[in-house]
Amino acid sequence: MxxxxxxxxxxxxxxxxxxxxxxxxxxxxxxxxxxxxxxxxxxxxxxxxxxxxxxxxxxxxxxxxxxxxxxxxxxxxxxxxxxxxxxxxxxxxxxxxxxxxxxxxxxxxxxxxxxxxxxxxxxxxxxxxxxxxxxxxxxxxxxxxxxxxxxxxxxxxxxxxxxxxxxxxxxxxxxxxxxxxxxxxxxxxxxxxxxxxxxxxxxxxxxxxxxxxxxxxxxxxxxxxxxxxxxxxxxxxxxxxxxxxxxxxxxxxxxxxxxxxxxxxxxxxxxxxxxxxxxxxxxxxxxxxxxxxxxxxxxxxxxxxxxxxxxxxxxxxxxxxxxxxxxxxxxxxxxxxxxxxxxxxxxxxxxxxxxxxxxxxxxxxxxxxxxxxxxxxxxxxxxxxxxxxxxxxxxxxIEQRAETLPEAEISPEGPGTVVIGFGRVGRMVCDMLAVHGQPYVAVEADIDAVTAARAEGYPVIFGDVVRPELVDRLNLGRAKALILTMNDPVLSISMTRRVRGWVPDLPIIARARDTAHAAQLYKAGASDVVPETLESSLQLAEAVLTDLGVAVGPVIASIHEKRDELRREIKAAAEMEVLPRLKRVRGVIRTEGSAT
Structure with a gap:
């Protein structure tokens, strides 16, 4: 012992x-x-x-x-x-x-x-x-x-x-x-x-x-x-x-x-x-x-x-x-x-x-x-x-039962731009839409975020887009664009695929975590996708070049060219269904990157 x-x-x-x-x-x-x-x-x-x-x-x-x-x-x-x-x-x-x-x-x-x-x-x-x-x-x-x-x-x-x-x-x-x-x-x-x-x-x-x-x-x-x-x-x-x-x-x-x-x-x-x-x-x-x-x-x-x-x-x-x-x-x-x-x-x-x-x-x-x-x-x-x-x-x-989608908030002529998700990204998008006078309606599943946003004057609806009846009542057929900002890769892909089947001509702009997610969204039918890892890399490069004394005009032009080039490669990879090749996209983007 x-x-x-x-x-x-x-x-x-x-x-x-x-x-x-x-x-x-x-x-x-x-x-x-x-x-x-x-x-x-x-x-x-x-x-x-x-x-x-x-x-x-x-x-x-x-x-x-x-x-x-x-x-x-x-x-x-x-x-x-x-x-x-x-x-x-x-x-x-x-x-x-x-x-x-x-x-x-x-x-x-x-x-x-x-x-x-x-x-x-x-x-x-x-x-x-x-x-x-x-x-x-x-x-x-x-x-x-x-x-x-x-x-x-x-x-x-x-x-x-x-x-x-x-x-x-x-x-x-x-x-x-x-x-x-x-x-x-x-x-x-x-x-x-x-x-x-x-x-x-x-x-x-x-x-x-x-x-x-x-x-x-x-x-x-x-x-x-x-x-x-x-x-x-x-x-x-x-x-x-x-x-x-x-x-x-x-x-x-x-x-x-x-x-x-x-x-x-x-x-x-x-x-x-x-x-x-x-x-x-x-x-x-x-x-x-x-x-x-x-x-x-x-x-x-x-x-x-x-x-x-x-x-x-x-x-x-x-x-x-x-x-x-x-x-x-x-x-x-x-x-x-x-x-x-x-x-x-x-x-x-x-x-x-x-x-x-x-x-x-x-x-x-x-x-x-x-x-x-x-x-x-x-x-x-x-x-x-x-x-x-x-x-x-x-x-x-309890919240879904207590608060339903108000009919009056969706205009019969159409809701303008529909923004799904009102977190940090969705709020910024809505702010820019308001600056340029573009009508919009945001949808958010967090009742606390909805309450706070409404108190600040944002036209935000409480609801979960997983429910088909909610998506139906958004009148997406008359919408100008659909913007997906939620931080849920699976839901964003399924939402893109579902809406694209209903409204073939609707512009769908989606937020992606990385290039692999972006390729899946393109494959599901998104019109344009913004990978966070791509944008953070480009913004970092822009800040470095500007601080080094390079003229702002050429820097912005080169950033736009690089963005277009990388998006073309992502779309091409999505069309060919060869996602592993994305890891070789000039070393700028890491597919394993996380949302910043």
């Missing part, structure tokens, strides 16, 4: 850190959230995965963890660092700027979902009210680590989700505080003990806030004067450790201290530097924590009672999605955004596991029950990307 040089603890540390080091770059390269990878790796190397085979194959000892209790210190370490990083991201100024959505809709969503889930658990499972409400609040939390990378913070869905997630992160302080005060120390002595523990805890937190406001700026100022990154990092870790020890001594969880430490540092002038110094630990902390979550998942137990797990995750997702959708609609959020946000935030969170751990320490939940919902949470985390896809489909259907 274990060698003298490789103790159990050291071996476990190597397995966890090694797995984290492999998952982060691998999943980042695949553009997949590493949260799922961490859970799956933990499941693989944990005591219920390959770790269960150590007795049969002793060599697996060095790459697995066979002792479930060995992972507990790593989980606690990961939770502490994770809560510290969450605290660093919070700011009172940030909260105030979004106060209506954060403390209004965000608070209502968490409380309403928690009450509904908690009441259901009390009635169906016979749990005590304290345990059921603690479990309901835990399951009402949503994943910051997954939702924000998926939705971003610039889109309407991302901004809405961010506000609610911000409240949930902030609510962790009172949630864990209350659960810590309900711990065995208080429970054993009744209400008097609860009041004593609560009083000590409130006093400790108050001292931390007051002392932190006074001492932290001076501490970090001294660390900054040394210009030593190591000392700055050490000061940050000292603050986290001291705050965690203080809250532990007061009868609370150490993660309360870690979160408070992050909040206090976030209010100093040095929070940006601390974030930079500790950012490598954030991903590692989340990875360690989620790997330990995966290690605790028993596949055998899931298979033995899969219906219960399926019903559990389905109930949580459905209740949270409906509550979130309803509250967002009451707040005036558009139907599609509310639906996508609700479904995306339907699954439990990585912080759900933290609250479940705090409730377990407070003896509000039996170990078996906590383990069941921990597994449900792990399953919910892994299906969050699937929920994101379902949310987008639901939003698209």
């Amino acid at each position: 274990a060698s003298p040089l490789l103790s159990s603890g050291f071996s476990d540390a190597l397995v966890i850190l090694g797995a984290a080091g492999l998952v982060i770059p691998a999943f980042a390269r695949a553009k997949i959230s590493p949260v799922i990878g961490f859970i799956l790796v933990g499941l693989l190397v944990g005591p219920f995965g390959l770790g269960a085979l150590v007795k049969t194959y002793p060599w697996l000892y060095h790459i697995t963890i066979s002792d479930p209790h060995a992972i507990e210190p790593f989980a606690e370490f990961g939770i502490v660092l994770l809560l510290f990083s969450i605290g660093l991201e919070l700011s009172f100024k940030r909260l105030w700027s979004m106060r209506q959505l954060v403390f209004g809709t965000g608070a209502a969503q968490l409380i309403a979902s928690g009450i509904i889930l908690g009441t259901g658990l009390h009635l169906l499972m016979g749990l005590a009210w304290t345990g059921s409400m603690a479990l309901g609040i835990a399951l009402s939390l949503s994943s910051t680590a997954l939702v924000l990378p998926i939705a971003g913070t610039a889109s309407p869905v991302g901004r809405t989700a961010f506000a609610m997630l911000l409240f949930e992160d902030l609510a962790l302080v009172p949630i864990i505080f209350v659960l810590g005060a309900l711990g065995p120390m208080a429970a054993a002595a009744g209400w008097a003990g609860f009041a004593k523990v609560g009083g000590v805890a409130v006093l400790t937190v108050a001292i931390l806030f007051v002392g932190g406001r006074m001492l932290l700026p001076r501490l970090f100022a001294q660390a900054a004067r040394t210009k030593s990154p190591e000392l700055f990092l050490a000061a940050s870790l000292i603050v986290v450790i001291a705050a965690s020890l203080a809250t532990t001594a007061a009868g609370l969880s150490p993660i309360v201290g870690a979160l408070i430490a992050g909040l206090l540092i976030a209010e100093t002038d040095y929070h940006s530097e601390v974030e930079v110094m500790t950012s490598p630990f954030k991903g590692l902390a989340l990875g360690v924590f989620l790997i330990t979550v995966g290690m605790s998942v028993d596949i055998g137990a899931i298979l033995a009672d899969w219906t219960s797990y399926l019903l559990g995750i389905a109930a949580v997702v459905a209740i949270k999605a409906v509550v979130t959708f309803g509250l967002l609609r009451l707040s005036g959020i558009r139907g599609g955004v509310a639906a996508e946000t609700g479904v995306l935030m339907g699954s439990p969170s990585e912080t759900t596991l933290i609250v479940l751990g705090a409730a377990g320490q407070a003896q509000l939940l039996a170990p078996g029950l906590a383990s069941f919902w921990q597994t449900v949470t792990a399953i919910g985390l892994t299906i969050t990307p699937l929920l994101a896809m379902l949310g987008k489909r639901a939003a698209k259907r």
Whole structure:
């Protein structure tokens, strides 16, 4: 089994850190959230995965963890660092700027979902009210680590989700505080003990806030004067450790201290530097924590009672999605955004596991029950990307049903020029058409882009050109030209082929990613195609020649000649159906180039 040089603890540390080091770059390269990878790796190397085979194959000892209790210190370490990083991201100024959505809709969503889930658990499972409400609040939390990378913070869905997630992160302080005060120390002595523990805890937190406001700026100022990154990092870790020890001594969880430490540092002038110094630990902390979550998942137990797990995750997702959708609609959020946000935030969170751990320490939940919902949470985390896809489909259907193509926007004499796609390229084309007084109508499938464009006065129609009825109502037979600017090669080719079959004489000008795509568009029937890689190469050459002092007139003339020459070669290659020859087009264009 274990060698003298490789103790159990050291071996476990190597397995966890090694797995984290492999998952982060691998999943980042695949553009997949590493949260799922961490859970799956933990499941693989944990005591219920390959770790269960150590007795049969002793060599697996060095790459697995066979002792479930060995992972507990790593989980606690990961939770502490994770809560510290969450605290660093919070700011009172940030909260105030979004106060209506954060403390209004965000608070209502968490409380309403928690009450509904908690009441259901009390009635169906016979749990005590304290345990059921603690479990309901835990399951009402949503994943910051997954939702924000998926939705971003610039889109309407991302901004809405961010506000609610911000409240949930902030609510962790009172949630864990209350659960810590309900711990065995208080429970054993009744209400008097609860009041004593609560009083000590409130006093400790108050001292931390007051002392932190006074001492932290001076501490970090001294660390900054040394210009030593190591000392700055050490000061940050000292603050986290001291705050965690203080809250532990007061009868609370150490993660309360870690979160408070992050909040206090976030209010100093040095929070940006601390974030930079500790950012490598954030991903590692989340990875360690989620790997330990995966290690605790028993596949055998899931298979033995899969219906219960399926019903559990389905109930949580459905209740949270409906509550979130309803509250967002009451707040005036558009139907599609509310639906996508609700479904995306339907699954439990990585912080759900933290609250479940705090409730377990407070003896509000039996170990078996906590383990069941921990597994449900792990399953919910892994299906969050699937929920994101379902949310987008639901939003698209709602928006298509709510907003149809207005008849009045298409003139009976014809729409002029029809522009399909109103992104960065389509907007520029429409601007130039307007400059020269050419009538046009643009069609866009992104309702947010349509709303913003209409607010600016652009004649943009919401619709998806995949639907034949939409294309029929565009009256392309009377149009002057069709311009395809969407960044979807397959759709642009099929659209060109379809329209060319209907309207043989209609000029079709299409945007192409590269010369190979351009040749396919010419073959499908496009009148003229503009490959982005060709135009970027020509524009670069024009800028170089102009900066070298060559007269502008000859430069422009030579650029036009080169453009015509290359387009002739592309058309010829398309007619001969010999696309590989395009790679030899004078070395100017690369067929593997991407849209710039």
